[in-house]
Amino acid sequence: MERKLIAIDLDGTTLNADAQISAKTKAVLTQAREAGHIVSIVTGRPNRISANFYDELHLDGPMINFNGSLGHIPHQQWASEYQYTFNKEVAFDLLAHRQELGINMIAAEGKNLFLAVRDQPVEVGFFPSVLQSNQILNQKTLKENPTSLTVAVDRSHQEHLLSYLQHNFSDEVDAAPWGGPNSVVELGVKGVQKATGVEVLAHHYHVERKNIIAFGDEHNDTAMIDYAGWGVAMQNATTAIKGLAQDVTPLDNNHDGLADYLQDYLKLAE
Template sequence: LGHIPHKNWDKEYIETFSKDIALDLVAEKEKLGIKIVAAESKNYALADQPNNIIPDFFPATLKANEVLNAINLQKDPSAMTMLVDEHKLLNIVETLKANFGDKITVGVWGGKNPILELSPKGVNKAKGVDFLAKTYNIDKKNIIAFGDEHNDASMIDYAGWGVVMQNGTDKLKSLANDITEYDNEHDGLARYLEDYLKLA
């Protein structure tokens, strides 16, 4: 999904995958080892249950129209996020690829929480950055990208200067041109840009 919030943008775009995949995963979640399933697009964000497992990510409370079910999910999602059993993560990834691999890309966040991200086949963060670069005629060498999880890898690799946060995963750090001195909780990105762009 590429858009400017609360504004009309003539370059706006959205790629989606079938809502049937989301509903199938909700139906099979216990069998697979999925704890929470969320689906979203431009105008909605739904979850199958309130979150009492990890703070500050999935919603802690849900109104009736925010529950992920066949009634509320009327349009195909642009992304899904799932918290899964860490001991079953690899099996879940393989099952998703085997059943839906021609329709979706399965991403593993790689941080302390076992989270999977589903997007339409071939969609990743680099694709979004590339769209902006081409739309605004920006050379890759003039792009700085910041990331901290595995799902940032394509973007870090694409950018002319890929920076990984101090709290980023080791796998992502291996791709970085640089690593911030401070982490996400201590204004790591802002401090890095102040120094890099000589703003301070």
């Protein structure tokens, strides 16, 4: 079998509902690599909360974070490292209008950037519950352009926020609401998606598109599933992702769906 590039989303795909990698998933991904295939994490998560999974899987190649906006090799220099950013004025504008837009929290992030401001308590697992004084987002602290802005907004204001962003900044950023229970809108550089990162990986490893397998479950996996030669939706994926993918895993992310599928697809020994 030709060498495959296996692009794996984290939440809802490689991770179970407890945000953990099961023993079976770890074993199968290791087996796949031992058989000569490449395993790469391609996630919407920031690098600060993905590197632990990268290390747990003993990966050594590039990782893609922020839905394609950051490509890097953790713990080392990589000549091909890249990071897309947008104008910090977008953050300043949202800060200035946060009351009328119903915004409870804004976090500005990048590879080495984490600043946030919170007006209401927000239970979003990605964010520290207590902010240090050097992590407060304002006009003075945000000195560099961010890669990502994550905005928690009152559910009743979400549509208003999306239309405000569309009207004011649609030439600079793409805004996407998160799936799941939290009313969160994520801003990234216009036109940059997970497929942007997968394309970088494909060039880096000299793998043709037909030999790319991508696994995902949510809206932010759309471009990657579409770009891959073989796009696989998780059993727990959205209807839209299932409709786009070439195949769907028989099992969901809580029952080793990715590992079970790969074992079969790559013909790895039990």
